[in-house]
Amino acid sequence: MIVAAAFCPAPPLLATPLNGAVPVLPELRAACREVAAELLAAEPELVVVTGSGENTTRLADAGPAGLASFAPGAGLSPGGLPSSVLIGCWLLEEIGYLGGRMLMSVACAEPVASCARIGAGLADEARRVALLAMGDGSACRGPKAPGYFDQRSLAFDAEVERAVRAGDLEALLRVDPELASSLLATGRPAWQVLAGALAGVPVETHVRYCDDPFGVAYLAASVRLRRP
Amino acid sequence: MRAMLSADRSGTLRLREHLFGPERLLVMAIVNRTPDSFYDAGLTWDEPAAMERVHQVVAAGADIVDIGGVPAAPGLDVDVAEEVRRTASFIAAVRSAYPGVAISADTWRHEVAREACAAGADLINDSWGGWDAKLPDVAAEFGAGLVCAHAGSQRPRTRPFRVRYEDVVQDVLDKTLRLAARAVQAGVDPASVIIDAAHDFGKNTWHSLEVTRRLGEITASGWPVLVSVSRKDFIGEALDLPIHDRLSATLATTSVCAWQGARVFRAHDVVQTRHVLDMVSAIRGDRPPARAVRGMT
Numbered sequence: 001m002i003v004a005a006a007f008c009p010a011p012p013l014l015a016t017p018l019n020g021a022v023p024v025l026p027e028l029r030a031a032c033r034e035v036a037a038e039l040l041a042a043e044p045e046l047v048v049v050t051g052s053g054e055n056t057t058r059l060a061d062a063g064p065a066g067l068a069s070f071a072p073g074a075g076l077s078p079g080g081l082p083s084s085v086l087i088g089c090w091l092l093e094e095i096g097y098l099g100g101r102m103l104m105s106v107a108c109a110e111p112v113a114s115c116a117r118i119g120a121g122l123a124d125e126a127r128r129v130a131l132l133a134m135g136d137g138s139a140c141r142g143p144k145a146p147g148y149f150d151q152r153s154l155a156f157d158a159e160v161e162r163a164v165r166a167g168d169l170e171a172l173l174r175v176d177p178e179l180a181s182s183l184l185a186t187g188r189p190a191w192q193v194l195a196g197a198l199a200g201v202p203v204e205t206h207v208r209y210c211d212d213p214f215g216v217a218y219l220a221a222s223v224r225l226r227r228p
Numbered sequence: 229m230r231a232m233l234s235a236d237r238s239g240t241l242r243l244r245e246h247l248f249g250p251e252r253l254l255v256m257a258i259v260n261r262t263p264d265s266f267y268d269a270g271l272t273w274d275e276p277a278a279m280e281r282v283h284q285v286v287a288a289g290a291d292i293v294d295i296g297g298v299p300a301a302p303g304l305d306v307d308v309a310e311e312v313r314r315t316a317s318f319i320a321a322v323r324s325a326y327p328g329v330a331i332s333a334d335t336w337r338h339e340v341a342r343e344a345c346a347a348g349a350d351l352i353n354d355s356w357g358g359w360d361a362k363l364p365d366v367a368a369e370f371g372a373g374l375v376c377a378h379a380g381s382q383r384p385r386t387r388p389f390r391v392r393y394e395d396v397v398q399d400v401l402d403k404t405l406r407l408a409a410r411a412v413q414a415g416v417d418p419a420s421v422i423i424d425a426a427h428d429f430g431k432n433t434w435h436s437l438e439v440t441r442r443l444g445e446i447t448a449s450g451w452p453v454l455v456s457v458s459r460k461d462f463i464g465e466a467l468d469l470p471i472h473d474r475l476s477a478t479l480a481t482t483s484v485c486a487w488q489g490a491r492v493f494r495a496h497d498v499v500q501t502r503h504v505l506d507m508v509s510a511i512r513g514d515r516p517p518a519r520a521v522r523g524m525t
Binding site: 018020078080083138146186 | 303386388389394396433465
C-alpha cells in the first residue's frame with residue numbers, strides 16, 4: 001500500500017558536496033528535506049525512489065550515493081545511478097534514512113500508460129510504501145536557462161504546478177512526453193509513475209518550493225493520502 | 229596506435245604554408261564578427277572595428293587570428309548564409325593584409341568552412357566535437373588544419389545540463405583521438421590536426437578544472453593541444469568573479485596548461501597571454517632571456 005508520496009527536484013546542486021565553498025540555494029534544499037522528512041513520517045517499510053534515466057529498470061542499490069561523476073577532484077565516491085535517482089538517494093541519506101529503499105529508473109521516452117502501470121504496481125512492493133518522485137519541470141525558462149528560452153515552457157510548468165497544488169494527479173497523466181522532452185523537463189516520467197501509483201486515491205498536497213532560479217522549474221511538494 | 233596517428237615526429241604544426249616548431253607556444257587571438265558574444269559583446273561586429281582589432285592583436289604577437297561569426301551560447305539563429313556573410317569576406321581582407329599570419333575560422337559547419345578556406349583560412353576551429361562529419365573533408369580539400377574538440381555529446385550552441393563523466397579526461401581522449409583519426413582518414417595532414425579538451429563545452433566547472441589539472445595526459449597523446457580558457461565560466465565560478473575581472477585567473481590557467489604541454493592558446497587578451505607564454509618558454513629553456521646582464525657585469 002502506498003502511504004505517502006512526494007515530488008522533489010533533482011538538480012545535482014541539491015547535493016552540497018557539489019556546491020563548492022558556499023551552499024547554493026539553501027532554501028530549496030531545506031524544502032526538499034522537509035518533503036523527504038514528511039514522507040518518512042508516514043513510517044514506510046520501503047521508500048521507492050524513482051526518476052528518469054536511460055532505461056526503464058529496477059536498479060541495484062549499491063549503497064551510499066556516489067557523486068564523483070559530477071565533481072572529479074572533490075574526493076567523492078564513484079557511482080553509476082541515473083542523476084535523478086542518485087540525488088534522491090543522497091537526499092534520503094542526508095536526512096538519515098537507513099531503511100529499505102527501491103530504486104527505479106524510468107526511461108525518458110517511456111509512454112504515459114507504461115509509467116502509470118509501473119506506478120500502479122508499486123503498492124504491492126511492501127506493506128507500507130512511500131514514493132519519492134525525483135524530477136523537474138522545463139529547463140527553458142529564460143535566455144540563461146540550460147535549454148535557452150522556450151515560450152512553451154511557461155504554460156507547461158504552470159499546468160504542472162496547478163495540477164500538483166490542486167492534488168489533480170490525473171492531470172499529470174496528460175503531460176505530453178514529447179513536449180516534456182523538448183523542454184528538458186526531466187520530471188515527466190516520475191510524475192506519471194506517481195500519478196499511476198495514486199490513481200483514484202484522493203490526496204492533498206503541500207507545495208514547499210516552486211521557483212526557477214536558474215531557468216529550471218523546481219517543485220517540491222508533499223502528497224498526503226486522504227484514505228478513510 | 230596513438231604514436232602512429234600523431235603529428236609528424238618533429239612535432240611541427242602545419243597550417244597550410246605556416247609552420248610552427250614544437251617549441252613554439254602560439255597565441256590564437258579571438259576576433260568575433262558577432263553582435264552578442266559573451267565577453268566582447270559586439271565590440272568587433274563592425275568590419276572596421278574588427279580589422280582594427282586584427283591590427284592590434286598582430287602587433288601584440290598573435291600567431292593565429294581566430295575569426296568567428298556565431299556565438300557559442302544559444303541565441304538567435306545564425307544560418308549558414310549569414311555566418312558566411314559575417315566571416316568569409318573578412319577572412320579574405322585579413323589574408324590580404326597579413327599574409328604571414330595564420331587565420332583560423334571558428335565554425336562547426338562544413339559549408340562555412342569551405343567558404344572560409346577559399347577566402348584564405350588556414351585552420352578550421354570546430355569547438356563542437358565534429359558535429360558536422362563533412363568538416364574533415366573540407367580541411368583535407370584545402371590542406372588546412374582542423375581542431376578536434378571534446379564537447380561531450382552536446383549539439384552546437386547548447387549548454388551542459390547535468391553532465392557527468394566516469395572519467396572526463398578519458399572521455400576527452402577517447403573522443404578527440406577518434407576525431408583526429410577520422411580527420412587523418414579523410415586526408416587531413418597529421419601535422420595539421422590539433423586536439424582541444426574544450427573547457428566548459430559539455431562540462432561543469434569541476435570537469436573543466438579536472439581537465440586543466442590533468443592536461444598533461446592529453447598532451448601526452450602526441451597531438452598538438454589547443455586550450456580555450458579565456459575568461460570562461462569555470463574560471464568565473466572557481467573564483468566567483470564576473471567576466472571583466474577574470475584576466476589574472478585566465479593567465480594563471482594559461483600558464484598551468486602551457487607548462488603541461490599545450491601549444492595553442494585561444495585568447496581575448498593577447499598582450500598578456502603573449503607575456504605568459506614567453507615566460508613559460510623562458511622557464512622551460514626554450515627561449516633565451518631577452519637580456520641577461522644581471523650578475524654578469
